[in-house]
Amino acid sequence: MSVILEHLVIGIAVGAVYSIVALGFVLIYKATGIFNLAQGSLLCLGAYICYFLSITVGLPFYVSIILTLVVAFLIGLLIEFIFLRRMIGQSHLAILMITIGLYLMLRGVVLITWGVYSKSLPSYLSAEPINILGANVLPIFALSLVAAAILFAIFILFFRYTSIGVAMRATQDNQQVAQSVGISVKRVFGMSWAIASLTAAVGGIIVGTILSVGYSLDDFGFKVLPAVILGGLESVPGALIGGIILGIAEHFGAAYLGSWLIGIEDVIPYIILLVLLLIVPYGIFGLKRIERI
């Protein structure tokens, strides 16, 4: 029993990391209707910026975290301004392919700037595992649980009570109508990319601490896609629950099937996803669209 509980706690902790990254997807989708496949690249870029500021420049770690978040916010604004501003009103699939182009570009930029060898962030947490509910968990996972809780609380409140949050929801529903009631669609787009880039940077710092900072971190963006889809594309709580389900499934898969099928934990999310999509095509919390011709 206690073994299962331990796996469960670790699974939830890993899932919290996934849900932070998944949050970025949901934010952009909720505000702009864009399915951003470059989210993993933003995460990777955030991790590298943190590495650059803390190791290469040599700033104190906590200062460099704050600076990383600021830089990530600006990068999000810049990407939206340069690449996506022109695409407002274009078909969603064209914009999706723009994000694929961004993914390829950012991976190339990261490879040219920092090379293929992975780096490590300074150790800011003790390596001693701490005890949560009878399970030994590394402090970084506890930190990610806390970070996930704070971020999700902020964003649930943000979309419900702030005017820019409501404007984002309106824009996602119908850009033209939103514009006609005086919402600046451009500003909403810019803000949502900036915020999504910021959450991606938070995810990047956490994932970069757990693994290490390497160019293949951008694949993390694809790894959390099942979590986004499980929860439903436009649901913030769905991202949290999807991420945690994914973390638990992956951890149990690795623990119980990993001895026969090496590396199965990498594809378990996708297998679950395929099966689940055939049963609930819009995810658990997604909106069912009623279509008209």
Add this chain to the structure above:
Amino acid sequence: MHLPCRTFNETYEQDMAIVRTRLQWILLAAAIVFGLCIPLFTGTYMLTIVITTMSIIIAALGIQILTGYCGQLSVGHAAFVAIGAYTSALLVSQSGLSFWIAVPVAGIATGLVGLLVGLTSIRLKGFYLIISTLAAQFIIMYVIIHWTSVTGGSFGMSAPAPKLGGVVFASPQSYFYIVFIALLIATYVAKNIVRTNVGRAFIAIRDNDLAAEVMGIHLTVYKLLAFFIGCAFAGIGGALAAHARGVITPDSYTLIQSFWYLGYIIIGGLGTITGVFFGVIFVSALNNGLAIFLSSLSTIFPGAGSLLAPLMLVIFGLVIILFLTFEPRGLAHRWQIFKVYYRLWPFSY
């Protein structure tokens, strides 16, 4: 349709013809003769690039039918190419089957796997369908990498050169003709599939699937058919490329490769068969031009050659974005504009 001057359609056959004027017949014949002569004047290195490009065109015809015509966006095309390559290589090297049977069988096998993935398209569309093809990419590549007893894992496996009677097509000079003829057949088939009722049904589904269903197009059947045809092309292209190279490894069929296939048809122009040729040749020329430029640069700056892969990623991503922003209809549309201009030259009206 812009017909050249003094060309009139008098019969139904004339109306349906693809090649309609004498000039077009001459150009087509000249192109085929030129193609057949390529091995005579190019070196082995150049010829290998040409063979790879042609097999990529065959595979890209598949994604053009699936995505460009039927609108089912697939980000797992490289995995289907991999299935074709591995199936054909396994059939030839393990079961000793003839190359000439193994390649079509690989195409059909890939098509069947495509059907399996396409089953998700019955209930899913848009973004959700992308995710299911993405899942297919990861699951297929997982199986290929970890089923080491059959596929050789990440070390890859060998794909022997084809034989016909006593002739072994081991050199690029001889193998070129196999791929060239396959390319001609594939283009002919693809061009005609999209002109039939099946192709028109695909276009209707792409433009508005609900309206298509209301008009009496069976969505399930036609979507599955699109997946089958698209993946069968991928399988044949993959099998031909595999036997050309002799060795196949999983790292030539990654997710990034799948994105490249999407990029080919965006750059060439979605929904045109000509566009596939433009897109693949454009990107291939860009890639190899950059490789030659960097290798000449590395005599001045040592280490410039290692920049090729990342620099190509940046350029390719940028080219995709530029095309989507400024010329969403791709190079094929530019070609169309040129043809209209040329038709009336030197008059402007």
